[in-house]
Amino acid sequence: MIWIVSVLVFWAAAWAVNIRLSNGRWAKSRAVGLIVPALFGLTLLVVWEGLVRGLNVPLVILPPPTEIAVKIAGSLPILWVDFVQTFIKGALSGYVIGCAAAVIVAILVDRSPFLQRGLLPVGNFVAALPIVGTAPILVMWFGFDWQSKAAVVVVMVFFPVLVNTVEGLAASEKMQRDLMATYSASYWQSLWKLRLPAAMPFVFNGLKIATTLALIGAIVAEFFGSPVKGMGFRISTEVGRMGLDMVWAEITVAALAGSAFYGIVAMIERAVTFWHPSQRARG
Amino acid sequence: MRSVIPILTVVAAILVVWYGASVWMNSQWTLDQAARNNQTVTFSQILTDTMAQKRPKLPAPHQVAEGLWQGVFGQAITSKRSLVYHAWVTLSATLLGFAIGTGLGVLLAVGIVHNRAMDMSVMPWAIASQTIPILAIAPMVIVVMASVGITGLLPKSIISAYLSFFPVVVGMVKGFRSPDGMQLDLLKTYSASRSQTFWKLRFPASMPYFFTSLKIAAAAALVGAIVGEMPTGAVAGLGARLLSGSYYGQTVMIWAALFMAAIVAAVLVGAIGALQAVTLRRMGMRQ
Numbered sequence: 001m002i003w004i005v006s007v008l009v010f011w012a013a014a015w016a017v018n019i020r021l022s023n024g025r026w027a028k029s030r031a032v033g034l035i036v037p038a039l040f041g042l043t044l045l046v047v048w049e050g051l052v053r054g055l056n057v058p059l060v061i062l063p064p065p066t067e068i069a070v071k072i073a074g075s076l077p078i079l080w081v082d083f084v085q086t087f088i089k090g091a092l093s094g095y096v097i098g099c100a101a102a103v104i105v106a107i108l109v110d111r112s113p114f115l116q117r118g119l120l121p122v123g124n125f126v127a128a129l130p131i132v133g134t135a136p137i138l139v140m141w142f143g144f145d146w147q148s149k150a151a152v153v154v155v156m157v158f159f160p161v162l163v164n165t166v167e168g169l170a171a172s173e174k175m176q177r178d179l180m181a182t183y184s185a186s187y188w189q190s191l192w193k194l195r196l197p198a199a200m201p202f203v204f205n206g207l208k209i210a211t212t213l214a215l216i217g218a219i220v221a222e223f224f225g226s227p228v229k230g231m232g233f234r235i236s237t238e239v240g241r242m243g244l245d246m247v248w249a250e251i252t253v254a255a256l257a258g259s260a261f262y263g264i265v266a267m268i269e270r271a272v273t274f275w276h277p278s279q280r281a282r283g
Numbered sequence: 284m285r286s287v288i289p290i291l292t293v294v295a296a297i298l299v300v301w302y303g304a305s306v307w308m309n310s311q312w313t314l315d316q317a318a319r320n321n322q323t324v325t326f327s328q329i330l331t332d333t334m335a336q337k338r339p340k341l342p343a344p345h346q347v348a349e350g351l352w353q354g355v356f357g358q359a360i361t362s363k364r365s366l367v368y369h370a371w372v373t374l375s376a377t378l379l380g381f382a383i384g385t386g387l388g389v390l391l392a393v394g395i396v397h398n399r400a401m402d403m404s405v406m407p408w409a410i411a412s413q414t415i416p417i418l419a420i421a422p423m424v425i426v427v428m429a430s431v432g433i434t435g436l437l438p439k440s441i442i443s444a445y446l447s448f449f450p451v452v453v454g455m456v457k458g459f460r461s462p463d464g465m466q467l468d469l470l471k472t473y474s475a476s477r478s479q480t481f482w483k484l485r486f487p488a489s490m491p492y493f494f495t496s497l498k499i500a501a502a503a504a505l506v507g508a509i510v511g512e513m514p515t516g517a518v519a520g521l522g523a524r525l526l527s528g529s530y531y532g533q534t535v536m537i538w539a540a541l542f543m544a545a546i547v548a549a550v551l552v553g554a555i556g557a558l559q560a561v562t563l564r565r566m567g568m569r570q
Binding site for chain 1: 285286288289290291292293294297308340399400402403404405406407408411413414415416418419420422423426427430431498502505506509510513521522525526528529532534537538540541544545548549552
């Protein structure tokens with residue numbers, strides 16, 4: 001009982017503070033912009049912990065956050081091995097290959113408006129399909145190790161990046177292209193100096209979407225067979241053994257890896273497209 | 284209309300590559316068989332054999348088409364071998380989850396737009412959650428819910444709902460905020476209440492965003508339902524079909540299920556697109 005009451009009190013207090021802060025004088029400041037969501041997240045954790053302990057929820061249904069943290073601290077070597085297997089070997093290599101292939105294909109297609117008109121709708125269509133479904137096929141083709149996971153990731157990230165790059169290459173304005181023509185710039189010069197830079201906001205949009213897809217692809221592909229390591233493998237086997245604290249530990253790692261991956265790509269975007277209005281407005 | 288020929292060309296090119304690849308990938312098996320029987324095979328024999336293997340590495344397009352046709356029209360639709368039956372199992376979970384996720388998402392977006400505290404505390408998490416591989420929790424949700432006695436449609440729908448929830452929240456917040464300052468000021472001069480502003484300006488203005496996020500949410504919900512069927516050894520549904528195909532090496536079955544999933548996704552997204560076109564035209568918002 002005491003757990004539940006204190007949880008409710010904490011919740012009410014945090015909520016009051018948040019309302020205060022977000023309607024107060026400093027609402028627009030950066031610090032408040034960080035404190036309010038952080039407090040909200042902390043509240044969620046406290047409510048979770050308190051309810052699980054207060055209502056005596058069994059461990060096999062929902063472990064409290066502290067248990068998960070203990071599990072993470074206690075099994076760092078396993079988590080690291082899984083992380084390397086799934087993220088570095090599977091997701092990252094597939095991401096690099098898939099995105100590079102998509103950008104190259106987009107540049108090749110770019111020379112032919114005919115192909116563009118055909119490829120864009122097809123690419124958009126394929127991008128909306130449940131491509132994770134190809135995982136069993138690719139696992140059959142490339143074996144159980146990380147190669148098949150990378151292959152799934154390649155297929156998953158290819159189309160979103162392709163569609164965005166093709167769109168981006170058409171993004172430079174006619175005036176700008178005319179200017180390049182008056183300089184008598186060759187196709188490659190105008191591509192390199194005008195159209196690729198102009199396409200970068202679109203390309204990075206695709207790259208950011210692809211970060212999440214890459215992790216999902218690598219994890220789900222492991223449900224179809226993998227060596228005895230990897231985040232997806234660990235999740236599916238630990239679920240079978242009712243080791244839910246380990247599952248949550250892996251999910252935490254996956255969430256952190258996903259956010260960090262996205263954040264890094266977003267940071268590169270800021271450095272590359274510093275000239276774009278959406279980036280300048282923040283500074 | 285003028286893009287029909289380019290699209291057909293691209294599709295034809297894909298088919299040609301596919302046929303080529305299936306000859307190339309299946310020929311190994313043909314050659315092995317021949318070597319075992321001490322025969323030599325000519326190229327045309329390889330060609331005909333690779334088109335009609337029982338368990339090809341990569342089934343040729345016509346084999347997949349035949350498998351699909353068999354699955355859809357060759358069985359009674361209640362039969363366990365019918366793809367329509369499996370697609371319906373998956374689709375019902377998808378639709379239920381899609382409805383739950385969209386409903387909750389719109390509600391949360393309304394709250395976020397009207398309450399600053401909620402906006403500042405929830406919105407960063409809603410955006411951050413899109414960078415997280417949520418699908419990884421699918422097996423856990425299924426097993427945990429099964430251990431409390433909830434099985435069948437609902438666990439899969441919850442995964443679908445969870446996946447379709449965040450795109451809707453983010454899209455709708457953008458949509459409700461899309462009226463510009465002039466329009467909001469105009470309603471203020473009419474001394475419109477908050478609910479009047481919502482129903483007469485914000486809600487109609489959000490419609491284009493609504494349909495765009497619905498399309499994303501529908502595709503995500505379908506993926507959620509399919510993946511939700513995989514880890515538990517479910518017996519029905521397209522995901523189960525993919526899984527049993529991969530256990531027994533029935534490649535044609537996998538490909539047929541995959542194409543069925545693609546068709547379901549296309550129908551879902553297409554239906555939303557049609558609804559969008561009609562609604563926006565009736566509202567005079569057609570671009």
